[in-house]
Amino acid sequence: MSRPTLKxxxxxxxxxxxxxxxALNDKSTLPLAEATKNRIRTIAHELGYVPNGLARSLQARSNRTIGVLLNKPLTTPRYAEIAQGLSVGLARRGFHLALLDGESADRCIDDARGGLLDGLVFIGHDDLEVPHELAVDIAGHGIPFVALDCGPARAPHVWSSVDFDYAEGVRLLVQSLVLDGVTQIVHLRPDVTSRADRTRVDTLEALARQNAIEVMAISTGITDETLARLDREPRRSLEYTTELIGRLDAALDQVTQTSTTAIVCSWGVDAEPAYFWTMQNAPHMRVAALAGGSLDPRLWPRLTYSRLPLAAAGEACAGLIIDASTSRDSPTRVLLTPTLDSGAADPLAALD
Structure with missing residues (x-):
């Protein structure tokens, strides 16, 4: 049976x-008798008429689809949560998400110019700026665009952006540790060229001086090169975890650990091996991370996360890119604050 048509x-x-x-176009401004409009819509319903979405898209040069450029594995929880927030935010307003390879910028630009995509969202990570060629094409062709976790644009008011307030996340965590009487921090941190980690280190050291906290830095052994290798070969993560526990053993072997000592991880993924080490060697120590990890603080005592609002960041990007594609409002920068997620002193109490 053929599909019913306007004819x-x-x-x-x-x-x-x-x-x-x-009669079927809600946005039509042509005067039409209400009785005629209702009769036509009733007949359309009786015939089972469904508008041709492709034809409408071509006519309006809109496909109600946003392209999301990501050059990190979606298997990483951080990016999966952001993508989920984007998908929910777009769907709420009748748009779709097209996940694109972050390296395919040229093709994405052509699709946006041709109307297959209504706008582009670029998901960065820490120190990654919007690629120069992509930025030039976005500005040159006036393509609706939003950047996530790339820091302020070099040329302000070109596109909207969403970022995390990494410094505030450190402040929240240190304040919590100070209230718990912590006087020594073992800072477990990577050696990467990351804007986020530079901010975290600088803020942590400044707050430690203000609060008379001793800081001992331990490298996780992660560099930009090893991080790229782990992205390509996630099975090596077990090797990394084993090596990290060994680094903690070697560094803390000669250090007196007390109940006023806390291990603070820059990355949430390091909280689990750090917690495992404390359970085996110093169960009285606190473990904290400047990003969310896999352990649930409600079930593990003396564990605290400063969680990045990843899903909220995705939803914020969705709202900004739809605004940019429909109303051409002035670009906006959204700065999201992390939240503190702290475990109970007695994990069994959380189950009552």
């Missing part, structure tokens, strides 16, 4: 095809 509705209603089109 079929017009024949049944005894009107022209253009009149049917006007």
């Amino acid at each position: 079929d509705i017009a024949r049944r209603a005894g009107v022209s095809i253009s009149t049917v089109s006007y």
Whole structure:
């Protein structure tokens, strides 16, 4: 059975095809008798008419689809949560998400210019800026665009952006540790060229001086090169975890650990091996991370996360990119604050 068309509705209603089109278009401003409009819509419903979405997209040069450029594995929880937030935010407003390879910028630009994509969202990570060629094309062609976790644009007011307030996340965590009487921090941190980690280190050291806290830095052994290798070969993560525990053993072997000592991890993924080490060697020590990890603080005592609002960041990007694609409002920068997630002193109490 063939799909009903505007011509079929017009024949049944005894009107022209253009009149049917006007009656079915909610945005039409052409004066049309309400009785005529209702009769045409009733016939369309009886015939099972469904608008041709592709034809409408081509006519309006809109496909109600946003392209999301990501050059990190979606298997990483951080990016999966952001993508989920984007998907939910777009769907809430009737848009779709197209996940694109972050290296395919040229093709994405062509799709946006041709109307297959209504805008682009670039998901960065820490120190990664919007690639120069992509930035030039976005500005040159006036393509609706939003950048996530890339820091302020070099040329302000070019596109909207969403970022995390990494410094505030450190402040929240240190304040919590100070209230718990912590006087010594073992800072477990990577050796990467990361804007986020530079901010975290600088803020942590400044707050430690203000609060008379001793800081001992331990490298996780992660560099930009080893991080890229782990992205390509996630099975090596077990090797990394084993090596990290060994680094903690070697560094803390000669250090007196007390209940006023806390291990603070820059990355949430390091909290689990750090917690495992404390359980084996110093169960009285606190473990904290400047990003969310896999352990649930409600079930593990003396564990605290400063969680990045990843899903909220995705939803914020969704709102900004739809605004940019529909109303061309002035670009906006959204700065999201992490939240503190702290475990109970007695994990069994959380189950009561």
